[in-house]
Amino acid sequence: MNLPFLFFVETYYGGKLKMKKSTWIAIIGVAVVLVTSIVLALPKDEKKDILIGMSGGYKPYTFMNDAGELTGFDVDVWKEIGNRLDREVTFETSDFSGLFGKLDAGQLTSIANQITVTSEREEKYIFSVPYVYYGAQLVVKSDNTEITSLETLKGKRVGVSLGSNYEAMIKGFDKDNEIEVITYESYQGSLQDVSIGRIDAVLNDRLAGLTAIEESGLDIKFGGEPVEALYNAFPFAKTEENNELLIEVNKALEEMHKDGILETISLKWFPVNITSK
């Protein structure tokens, strides 16, 4: 009984270690809550083969359905890749800001979150063959007729998602710094802000915009035509092991392009095929 705390109890309860019944109940209660939550929370030790990271908050690419299961376009694509490689694919969700950190730390095999291939990213990661071709799109409030292109953004406030390539796109166009760029942690947050007029436009993926306009009920619409052609792929850390895996993944993806399964998955989530140019 050398714990300082117990000595303390001893001091104030007169010589012997005596505690009120209610104190015992409280201590036992706290212990029970603690032990139960640890047991429930402890990570299950599963054998993990391919670990794919995603935000779980980018509808309809990766999101939780009503049953609380992770689903979406990117999930389906990787399930199919896993089938073809005959390897088990496990999905892990994490805040977008942490995804690349986890990839760098070797905790993820790759990221499936509509990652656009850029030259900066290619310096650090090796990319699979593209699985999505798309265009960037401006989204504005329904009553806005002014904003139709990057040119018309001058003097306006435009929202982009953290870690996305849209900020670089605007900066590349806007050499004189006439456009105010506001970075958001989540795409939905930026749409919310454009609908209440806090910002003038959002630059993001055209298809995610289409889904959001249809489903969110927010007061928004497309502003003009798509801005620039881009393509998305899966980034891998540059290691020997990944080089070998990537050959297999690329082979699977190319087959999936050819036999039309990618188109099928695409049409399941979108009204159009996003997996071809």
Place this chain on the structure above:
Amino acid sequence: MVNFELDAFIKALPVIGRALPITVSVAMVSMILGVVIGTLITLMRRSNIKWIKSILELYVSFFRGTPLMVQMFIFFFGLPQLIPVLAKVNAYYASIIVMSINASAYASEVIRSSLNAVDKGQYEAALSVGMSKYQVMVRIILPQGFRIAIPPLGNTFISLIQGTAITFMLGLQDIMGVSKMSAAASYRFFETYLAVGLIYWMLTSLASWLNSYLEKQLSYGLEA
């Protein structure tokens, strides 16, 4: 067109509730480890060895002086690039480790000031009746110091509970992480965040209640 859907709010509660064990266990384990480590640090800081003192002061200063988010990034994403073994630590343990370290820095400061608040005369009196320095600390100073430390430690615990909200960054499916995903899927931001806010409030209220209960128990016999 702000509309509040009570239905979405009610639906969000059980979804978020399933993640409660994660949030509760991370906060509680971190708090317990934090107080234990913090107490040891405080006692070591009272030693006369200069370099131990300066190292520990640096430790407390750094972990109290930088955001928890930065510490998580450094520990979880930065260090594994230097020490590859650390990449095997999963998000659950990493969160507990970082939050325990963070809490220990705060707890150390709280306990230090609480021990200082115990009247010096008690120390001298205890020595004069023949107790060793160790006995004085364990039997006289620490018990009284802990009673004084309880209310501010409760504050630390409440901050810690709220601090768990950023662990989704590491991929931990805590109540905030689940809320973020659920809100993004349903587009019901207001309802979902209100639900998770109320759950945090409930947790911190429970913590406060526990705190005042402890405070009352430990003040037994001291009321004027």
